[in-house]
Amino acid sequence: MSDYLSLKRYWITLTAICVLLMVLIGGYTRLTNSGLSITEWKPVTGTFPPFSEENWETELEKYKASPEYNKINYGISMPEFKRIYLIEYFHRLFGRITGFVLLVPALFFMYKKQFNSNETKFLITTLALGMLQALVGWIMVASGLIDNPHVSHYKLALHLSMATILFSYIIWSGMQFYYKKVQINFTNLNHLIVVSAILLLFTQIIWGAFVAGLDAGMIYNTFPLMNESFFPSETLSYTPKLVNFTENHGWVQFTHRILGYVVYMYLFSLYFKILKNNKNFRTNGKIIMILLNLQLILGILTVVYQVPLVMALLHQLNALILLGSVIVLLHKICDLQHYTLGVVHD
Template sequence: MISSTLTTTSSQARPTYASHGTGAIRAWLYIVALLVAALVLVGGATRLTNSGLSITEWKPIHGVIPPLSLQEWQEEFALYQRIPEYREINQGMSLDAFKSIYWWEWTHRFLARAVGFVFALPLIIFWIKGRIPPTLKPRLVGILALGAVQGGIGWWMVASGLSERTDVSQYRLAVHLTTACVIFAYTLWVARGLAPHSRDVPPSADSVWAAGGIVMLALCQIYLGGLVAGLDAGQGYNTWPLMAGQWVPDGLLAISPAWRNFFENAMTVQFMHRMGAYVLFIVTFIHAAAALWLGAGTTHARRAVVLFLMVALQAGLGITTLLLHVPLGFALAHQMGAIALLAFAVAHARGLKGTYEFTPTRRVKDVF
């Protein structure tokens, strides 16, 4: 069934995004995805500069205006001085030093608001003008809903570091990062579904599922990266390929009960992140080799090879970042590489699946 569907859609003339008047929608979604990628990158910088707790209140509307006078800056600083991070780590911080971390967090929140505005306003306009095919509407509403949930997750994360901890919960940080990447990936998925795709037959009927699995593996690796960041796990065990002088270091299950090690033990979390990278490397290598064997010369095979090379480059960047003890520039480059890799993996998988096909009342194929 899958094989016949793929063959049919590759050999028959298919409507393109232009024939449905959805070119503007596609461009808009790409802009949204770009803003989400910028938001993730600034969020990484906010974490790496320990700036995430500098704004201690959640003001969705009024919070868009930063302090404009010395008095307002002093009021914000006084709020920060009440939390454990200031009392236990930054005691005696100057107002100027506070401003430097405040601006990172303010920029992060400003970008989050900008993403919401840039998505919601055009959505309303396209909807009112009848430019959105009926079966595309649930997908766009789903992205909007995910964005609203993400705003709540962001504050839930920040709140974890305002009363007892000196940083945010690594659990909540990883969820916040991964949810942002899910929004990014699904926005790209929908946008790519509105674009013309190669008419080359996929290497096999199962290629789309393999490519989709790679997207899931990339998201899992990003989640593990969030745990690494939340625990500052990259600051230790800065050797490769051995870790603490061993292939499998002692102490991976030092915490009881054992399951907590996979979320709270810095050694175990870093080890799992390393293993995740090896798995992704092997899987993309096999995927590329199979694509070349079954569909040499096709667009899909070339993209599979590029995807593997991107994974190899990202792995090398991660190793370099670790060996250099996580300098800010390399850490941000590693995070940017993860976003770029996820984007290409999504585009590759969506390209194998083909272009959305709409009718006046329903979409002909494709359940996602």
């Protein structure tokens, strides 16, 4: 039994890593403007790339019918097309690999009769979220293949949100393979404090997607001020006014900055007022603080240097790792309900 438990731990950890890598590859695909290079969605037959020159010519002809070719990449050479095509192809392929990593070990555990009802529920839910994520991804891509070679930043945010939910669910549910299964008690103040941190991080990730989708990181490349001002120079010209914070480039970046300050101060306070002096959660707190400060540094460097590829990808990746570390903290707090945050000391 213990051997199977160890295997399940490897399985769930590898699945979570695959989802993280999927997000990283997705970010690379977007930043290299490769996402609209494959104009069809073939979940089964699309597993293999073009092999012959004739197949490549066929794919290029399909791409030539797209608005991106006619409005942005007109006259693209075959080597250039192959580059963006293979980036998007690998993004889709890795989605299939992730599904394989999730499903095949689960079938093995079922065959060995080492899969209980909770684990079956986890598998079904994860598969459903994964398939929904793939569908949202295709809807997002398809929207850029009609007239305007541009993907709505709302759809991009939805796509990233789905990936974040999937990753969060795997982390939370996967903790049962390391510790006992727990439940969040929404009448427990300790639980609510950490749940609030998770919601703040999730909201910040969504606004990060807005910034990315609008290329809002390419403006106001100064810190801490936005071109010598705390506020962006754009007026709140959109109606209704709240739309400015999701569509007006300057105000979207401003909102992302402010949310970053809020998240930082919230987690900073959580650590120094609660976690630092509590022996049960001190290690979790130190990990969160390291990731939090790294995220702040990566965010500043990303905007100051106008979204360099590696920096932007690390910023996105670290955001999910930070979120995962707070989810682990929440699970531990739920597992130690007889402890009170900030009271148990050495």
